[in-house]
Amino acid sequence: MHNTQVAVNESFGAWCVGQLALLGHVLFQTSGSSGKAKWVALSKSAMLASARAVNTHIGVKDGDSWGLALPIYHVGGFGVLVRSFLNGGRCAVFHRKWDPVAFSKFVYEEHCQHLSLVPTQLVDLVRARCVAPECVDSVVIGGGRLEDRIFEDAKALGWPVLRSYGMTEASSQIATGDNGDGYLRVLEGWSLRLSESGELEWKGKAGLSFYVVQDGSSTGWSIVDPKRSGWFRTQDRVLLRNGEVKVLGRSDHLVKILGELVDIQEIEELVEHHCRCACVIFAQEDQRRGVRLVPVLETDGVATLPPLAGLQRLEAPLYVQSFPRSGLGKIQREKLRAILNV
Known part of the structure; x- marks a missing residue:
């Protein structure tokens, strides 16, 4: 790590210690459009609310085991630990450098019943023709778009894949699982609506408390609440129907020609x-x-x-x-x- 980055991290850590508003929160770094550092502040209660909703939604039973192959400095990996804690099961951690064949063997040997992966990892499993061990009950895929071809190939190899939609600001998942028509089932605890411009807005107990952003103030950091009357506006264009959401794309991917x-x-x-x-x-x-x-x-x-x-x-x-x-x-x-x- 460069010395300048170390200095920034040390000053940020010192600033955080003096902020009473940050007590009981976990911070996850995210990328801001300006290029300046930005952190998402998630409360302990938000992380627990998300974990309960996910466990219920995908049918996790008390004592079920989890497999962790995501870094815990991202909300997806950290969330697996919280879900495992709530359902009282063990969480086996894949400590090795990512390798699809080694991971499949790990899942079999550790008898992992529930997994959370990103599309890149599923692509690797499919390309390596890795057959899912019989112990696996669910594989939640989040963090990016999953191609239909990879989805179908993974299912053919026995991986019980569940597409999901979520974000760091929502402590993880907002909607998970589809019937093949692109609509995902919204998790309990979320209220969704469309903004006047057709972008998704959400509200729920698992939502962020605020952002911590790098600015030009004397301290260098400030706390910003991006919610309006409790609603958080995304940049995602969606369709809503009866407790389901279909993501069409991001509004910042639209250009005029x-x-x-x-x-x-x-x-x-x-x-x-x-x-x-x-x-x-x-x-x-x-x-x-x-x-x-x-x-x-x-x-x-x-x-x-x-x-x-x-x-x-x-x-x-x-x-x-x-x-x-x-x-x-x-x-x-x-x-x-x-x-x-x-």
Whole structure:
């Protein structure tokens, strides 16, 4: 770790000690759009409320065992420990460097009944053709979009996969489990509604207390409550129906081309399905069209793009052998943009 980062962490820790509002809270770092450090403050009661709701929702019984293969400095990993604590079961920790074959063996030997993984890990299990041990009752997948093809392949290998939707600000899951139509069942304790612009807003006992953000004040940090009358607004466009939610995409993935809205995430999914590799599309300003779409593909070779035209027309692709990713496998888009200078 760089000396400057150590200094920042030490000053932040010292500041936290003097904040009475932070008592009884766990802080998880998240990425702010400004690039400044931002932490999500989750209370002990919020984490427990989330764990109870998840255990009930996916049918965890008293004494059931968990397998942990996520870092506990992320809410997904920490949440597994809390769920295990509440249901009185043991939690086996996969301490080794991630490897799908070794993990499958670990799950079998430790008799893990419930797992929480990110899409990248499930992709690895599928590609390695790892068959699920019979002991596994549920595999919650969160932290990113899961392709239908991977979902179906994982089910064929015996992994009882449950798609989920959630975020750090919600202590983990908001909705989990679908019937194949894209709608996920909302967990008990959450109230959902649409904002005037069609974005999801939620309220519940498992929600964050506030953000701690880096600012220009004398102390360098401040506490900010992002909720309005208890409601937290996301950037996610969704459909709601009878206790279910379907995520359509993020509002910040919509761009205007020749005056019409175009969904970048939708095009990324089309390219990934066609090229069989990860894709990130960057929007660049263009004097005539308003925006040019520049695709970046994660591949060793050269791929042929699908025949997209009109508003979905793409520029010549860029190729990167390996995208920068977070510890949970999420593509770090801004870091990739800086590397490519696009």
